[in-house]
Amino acid sequence: MESHFNSQLLEKAVGELSKLPGIGRKTALRLALHLLRKDPAEARALGESLIEMRDKISYCHTCHNISEEETCPICGDTRRDRKTVCVVENVKDVITIEATHQHQGLYHVLGGLISPLDGVGPSDIEIESLVNRVRDEKIEEVILALSPTIEGDTTNFYIFRKLSEFPVKITMLARGLSMGNELEYTDELTLGKSIQNRIPFS
């Protein structure tokens, strides 16, 4: 849809909105027209919240999670288990794992996975800083929580090798049946892993 909106301002807003991932021009127009029907305070609150978020949020110097301070609230929380570090690909994974309430330790956000095809090598992601943390902070367990993909496995293996000189326990997330999914619809690879890694019935 390449159409004139009879308003440069609407055109501009639609243009900016449609730069967002998954938002095409049709959706962008729908969102813009929605805002035009609402109180001006609503557009202002939205616009200002985006600008303020981007201007003030930066990254934690320790774990590389997003943070409004040099040290993020998780790294700064003294009640958490400071000897266990969960390694994740990105910021969203921290949010996802936090929502499970099953990890009481700290995080380390790599900011990507090793992917030779995409030109991403070990030095492009936060592996060296992880190694330094394990050494300097006397980390006792590193939980590898990367996606079960070729890139995730490659990165897991690289980190495993890099940390092998330290007295640290290295674990990874279990791979097995998804809760609530029928056995018959589970892929063979996952099913195979879940047999290999079977656990005591309790």
Add this chain to the structure above:
Amino acid sequence: MESHFNSQLLEKAVGELSKLPGIGRKTALRLALHLLRKDPAEARALGESLIEMRDKISYCHTCHNISEEETCPICGDTRRDRKTVCVVENVKDVITIEATHQHQGLYHVLGGLISPLDGVGPSDIEIESLVNRVRDEKIEEVILALSPTIEGDTTNFYIFRKLSEFPVKITMLARGLSMGNELEYTDELTLGKSIQNRIPFS
């Protein structure tokens, strides 16, 4: 997903984004994290364009289309046919019809359709101002371009009655086969209309 983002600013931006229609919290988080990865100028351009659009766009005093001035560019365009007015439900319909390049006249945006079930009566939409325009501007043809729904038909009929005292030709959009659709998949009502309103083969 009711999770903590470890950042009030991210939380706020996600909250504002998810007020938009069709944007849930998951999508809102994805959009916010996208902006966090991009240059701050990008979030600023988006935020400011939304605020400026909402603050500066208002409605044309004549046709009620969105406009940055009292008179919109269409109403102000002297090359257009000022004796033909196309009546539409909303602003988006103007954009849609303009994209066809088949209407050279002006518009009148009702801002809704008569819908007793939703408590929308004739006085809640811009019908009186349409009647005034037909009288004062010596309109020669009113094209009813409302959706072929109960509400659209009700509104069409109401407008038709209101305009019956004026020497104005009243037309409505043709109803018939959709271009490119198989005859066999056209619903019976539409097919019936397309037989009743058959046109000379040329």
